[in-house]
Amino acid sequence: MRRILLGSLSLLLMLVLSTYSSAIAQEGGEGFPTDNDVNAIAKQLYCPVCPNTPLDVCETKACQDWRAQIRDQLEEGWTEDEIIDYFVVEYGERVLAEPRRAGFTSLVWILPLIAAAVGAGAAWQVLRLWRRRNDREGASPPDQIPVDAKALERIERELDEIR
Amino acid sequence: MLAEIGWIALVLAFIVSAYSTIAAFRGGDEGRHQLVVSGRNGALLTFALLTVSVLTLTYSLVKMDFSLAYVADVTSRSMSPFLRLTALWGGQAGSILFWGWLMSGFVAALVIRKWEQNRELMPYVLAVALGTTVFFIGLSLFISNPFDRLWHVPGAEELTRAFFRSTGAMPYIPKDGQGLNPLLRHFGMIGHPPTTYIGFTGFVIPYAFAMAALITGKSNEDAWIRATRRWTIVAWSFLSIGLVLGGRWAYDVLGWGGFWGWDPVENAMLMPWLTGTAFLHSVMIQEKRGMLKIWNMILIILTYALILFGTFITRTGVISSVHSFAKSALGPVFFAFIGLTFIWSLSLLFRRMGTLRAEHEVESLLSRESIFLLQNVLFLSITFAVFWGTVFPMISELITGTRITVGPPFYTRVTGPLFAALVILMAIAPFIAWRKQPLRALDSKLLFPALGSITVASAWWISHRQHPDSFFALWVVSFVVVSILYEIGRGVRARVKSRGEGVFTAIGRLVGRDRRRYGGYLIHLAVIMIGMGFIGDAFFKVETQGTVSVGEQIQIEGYKLRYDGLSQYMGEDGREVLEASVSLFNGDEFVKVLSPRRDYFVVQRQPVTIPGVYSSFKEDVYVLLVGWEEIGMDSSTFKVYINPLINWTWIGGLLLAVGAIIAAWPGGCIALQRSYAIRPRSVESRAAAGD
Numbered sequence: 046m047r048r049i050l051l052g053s054l055s056l057l058l059m060l061v062l063s064t065y066s067s068a069i070a071q072e073g074g075e076g077f078p079t080d081n082d083v084n085a086i087a088k089q090l091y092c093p094v095c096p097n098t099p100l101d102v103c104e105t106k107a108c109q110d111w112r113a114q115i116r117d118q119l120e121e122g123w124t125e126d127e128i129i130d131y132f133v134v135e136y137g138e139r140v141l142a143e144p145r146r147a148g149f150t151s152l153v154w155i156l157p158l159i160a161a162a163v164g165a166g167a168a169w170q171v172l173r174l175w176r177r178r179n180d181r182e183g184a185s186p187p188d189q190i191p192v193d194a195k196a197l198e199r200i201e202r203e204l205d206e207i208r
Numbered sequence: 209m210l211a212e213i214g215w216i217a218l219v220l221a222f223i224v225s226a227y228s229t230i231a232a233f234r235g236g237d238e239g240r241h242q243l244v245v246s247g248r249n250g251a252l253l254t255f256a257l258l259t260v261s262v263l264t265l266t267y268s269l270v271k272m273d274f275s276l277a278y279v280a281d282v283t284s285r286s287m288s289p290f291l292r293l294t295a296l297w298g299g300q301a302g303s304i305l306f307w308g309w310l311m312s313g314f315v316a317a318l319v320i321r322k323w324e325q326n327r328e329l330m331p332y333v334l335a336v337a338l339g340t341t342v343f344f345i346g347l348s349l350f351i352s353n354p355f356d357r358l359w360h361v362p363g364a365e366e367l368t369r370a371f372f373r374s375t376g377a378m379p380y381i382p383k384d385g386q387g388l389n390p391l392l393r394h395f396g397m398i399g400h401p402p403t404t405y406i407g408f409t410g411f412v413i414p415y416a417f418a419m420a421a422l423i424t425g426k427s428n429e430d431a432w433i434r435a436t437r438r439w440t441i442v443a444w445s446f447l448s449i450g451l452v453l454g455g456r457w458a459y460d461v462l463g464w465g466g467f468w469g470w471d472p473v474e475n476a477m478l479m480p481w482l483t484g485t486a487f488l489h490s491v492m493i494q495e496k497r498g499m500l501k502i503w504n505m506i507l508i509i510l511t512y513a514l515i516l517f518g519t520f521i522t523r524t525g526v527i528s529s530v531h532s533f534a535k536s537a538l539g540p541v542f543f544a545f546i547g548l549t550f551i552w553s554l555s556l557l558f559r560r561m562g563t564l565r566a567e568h569e570v571e572s573l574l575s576r577e578s579i580f581l582l583q584n585v586l587f588l589s590i591t592f593a594v595f596w597g598t599v600f601p602m603i604s605e606l607i608t609g610t611r612i613t614v615g616p617p618f619y620t621r622v623t624g625p626l627f628a629a630l631v632i633l634m635a636i637a638p639f640i641a642w643r644k645q646p647l648r649a650l651d652s653k654l655l656f657p658a659l660g661s662i663t664v665a666s667a668w669w670i671s672h673r674q675h676p677d678s679f680f681a682l683w684v685v686s687f688v689v690v691s692i693l694y695e696i697g698r699g700v701r702a703r704v705k706s707r708g709e710g711v712f713t714a715i716g717r718l719v720g721r722d723r724r725r726y727g728g729y730l731i732h733l734a735v736i737m738i739g740m741g742f743i744g745d746a747f748f749k750v751e752t753q754g755t756v757s758v759g760e761q762i763q764i765e766g767y768k769l770r771y772d773g774l775s776q777y778m779g780e781d782g783r784e785v786l787e788a789s790v791s792l793f794n795g796d797e798f799v800k801v802l803s804p805r806r807d808y809f810v811v812q813r814q815p816v817t818i819p820g821v822y823s824s825f826k827e828d829v830y831v832l833l834v835g836w837e838e839i840g841m842d843s844s845t846f847k848v849y850i851n852p853l854i855n856w857t858w859i860g861g862l863l864l865a866v867g868a869i870i871a872a873w874p875g876g877c878i879a880l881q882r883s884y885a886i887r888p889r890s891v892e893s894r895a896a897a898g899d
Contacts, residue, residue, distance in 0.1 A: 080753035080845070091613045097471050099615070102464035104815055104834070142615030144600075149608050153600045157593035157622050164585040172578050175499075175569045197649070205702030 214264030236331025284387030332420035396457035404450030410443025445868030452861030463817030498567030727871025737860025744853030
């Protein structure tokens with residue numbers, strides 16, 4: 046039965062992987078640059094003046110001007126990266142919605158991973174400790190009672206009845 | 209005059225609660241019963257006094273007594289009486305008073321319900337809980353007093369706020385108030401803030417019990433956990449519902465097409481929820497197996513510290529946020545209080561560390577215990593990631609001088625996989641036995657949910673082939689749903705077969721036998737529903753923006769939106785409303801007229817974008833009016849979002865409330881008495897004696 050389970054799981058994985066590569070983002074269209082093209086870039090930026098507001102949804106006059114600027118830059122043929130870099134140079138790193146993965150800022154990415162790994166390691170140690178203590182104190186009774194599958198099923202059924 | 213009564217009540221509440229804290233503590237310490245009783249009466253009196261204070265402030269707000277600075281800050285003549293009432297928690301001074309009042313209410317309720325039990329713990333529970341209340345009353349009285357008046361001091365440029373008149377000062381009474389922040393002028397004001405506050409303050413009870421257990425050295429026993437179980441569920445449920453209501457509110461007024469933006473204030477509320485959830489689950493191990501005692505202490509201490517930290521962030525505005533509605537000089541005092549509480553709690557724990565040894569061990573690496581442990585690690589990892597992301601901009605600015613932004617991409621990328629892992633645990637945990645789970649027996653139990661969920665997810669995925677990575681998310685959630693339904697189904701079938709009950713009777717009795725367990729399952733289902741909104745948001749959300757003239761259409765997915773015109777009028781509450789009329793068609797079939805609006809609050813000079821929404825179980829069509837031509841008004845810019853599955857988030861919130869009521873409704877000890885659960889040794893003896 047476990048084989049069926051494993052089989053279906055690997056099938057699942059294959060399904061996901063096979064289609065993953067076929068997903069390609071679509072860009073552009075008629076009348077470039079459209080509002081959507083502008084928003085796609087503005088979404089990756091944060092308003093340089095408002096508290097914690099993405100540029101694509103910010104309503105202030107300043108943000109409208111910035112979006113207009115992105116439109117102009119797109120018209121002039123700037124690439125997405127060039128525009129984003131321009132904003133970073135002009136207004137600082139705080140305009141990036143996604144913090145960079147370089148320099149001091151990379152700490153924001155790395156530390157949670159380390160924390161999760163340390164946590165998992167600690168849990169593993171605790172589990173082993175629980176087990177070892179158990180081994181030292183001798184195997185517990187349930188291990189030594191031979192129960193055949195039939196009896197187990199009966200107990201299971203009776204438990205269900207009490208529930 | 210009324211304000212004086214409120215103020216005097218506040219002063220008395222401060223004195224009484226401070227006295228009661230000391231009385232309860234010393235009474236417990238020296239074994240003097242009268243002192244403890246006196247502390248108890250003081251706790252009740254504190255609640256009564258604070259009630260007087262809150263009522264007078266509420267009355268002043270509703271009656272618009274602008275001689276009070278707070279009233280002038282948060283109410284105005286144009287606001288409805290309903291909104292003036294909610295203004296009680298609309299600003300800093302009021303919300304802190306409200307907070308203290310709720311907390312004293314919890315203490316009073318505790319004293320009334322639990323006085324006869326837990327006699328040894330009670331004095332210290334009282335002292336810890338009241339001590340926190342004293343702090344909040346003190347904040348109200350000395351730093352952020354809602355009863356302060358406005359004074360005009362000769363020679364001074366600005367008005368002074370003080371309760372007492374200084375020499376030469378003239379009272380100043382404005383003709384009209386500032387009024388609430390426009391974003392807060394919404395029906396949601398009655399929902400999200402009070403529920404959140406109740407959730408936050410409610411956690412003081414398990415925290416106080418934990419501290420009392422440490423102080424008395426009774427932490428080895430589980431009395432504190434059993435006494436607070438229901439209180440924890442109640443506080444946690446309010447917190448959860450508060451989160452959902454907050455999301456709904458943001459969805460309705462913030463006008464950016466979503467309900468969760470990983471904003472610092474949202475994170476501040478999420479963090480205690482995460483650790484609180486871990487605590488809620490983790491105490492089960494202690495209850496049933498007498499394990500993880502230190503860890504549970506750490507969890508409740510952490511949760512409580514994060515609650516204070518959350519309040520600190522929202523109420524002081526140290527971290528820039530879209531929701532910071534209050535800024536002040538509260539910061540340093542608050543920060544000191546959080547630090548001291550945290551250090552004191554940990555040092556108490558450290559002192560008792562030796563006594564908190566686990567009573568049982570596990571036999572296998574795969575057991576309910578190990579799953580719980582893993583779940584704890586995941587919750588804590590998520591909490592850390594959220595915390596780190598929230599404070600990192602500050603740290604970065606301090607160390608490198610560069611201010612950076614940690615936006616949603618960070619959080620979704622880091623916490624997404626962790627949440628997915630948690631959901632998988634949610635699906636398999638109910639099938640894993642305590643102590644030891646042989647793999648062989650697990651197969652047969654998990655086979656049906658696993659295959660069932662793969663089928664469901666595949667079927668779903670075939671129609672959404674363009675989003676391959678969503679398959680995993682869909683499989684994970686359907687795994688949980690199928691496994692919970694399967695688990696309940698097994699129980700029902702057993703009853704139907706063995707007792708010949710009807711299906712509905714069987715469901716009713718099954719749930720009635722162990723309400724905590726089945727209420728818990730219902731809450732799991734609710735959390736999955738809430739998660740569906742997030743999955744829809746992460747994978748299937750579609751947006752477009754376009755400028756159209758009257759009569760023209762915007763197309764998105766299968767929908768067409770026809771712009772029918774724009775109207776302008778003066779709304780209630782001093783707002784200029786610009787309202788567009790948009791006809792929504794699904795294919796060629798007319799569905800509904802949507803009215804996205806832009807409300808401009810003239811006095812505050814603040815615009816608020818209200819969406820026009822068509823909502824169904826499948827998806828929401830969410831339209832925002834984002835721009836318009838000034839002259840002629842015949843062409844406007846709209847932003848349209850298709851937000852799939854978002855309705856399930858709100859339904860999930862409702863279901864969560866139902867599950868919480870089932871799990872926490874008083875009078876349900878039957879399950880515990882009849883439970884054949886393995887108990888820790890410390891409980892077993894008493895259980896045998898007829899506990």
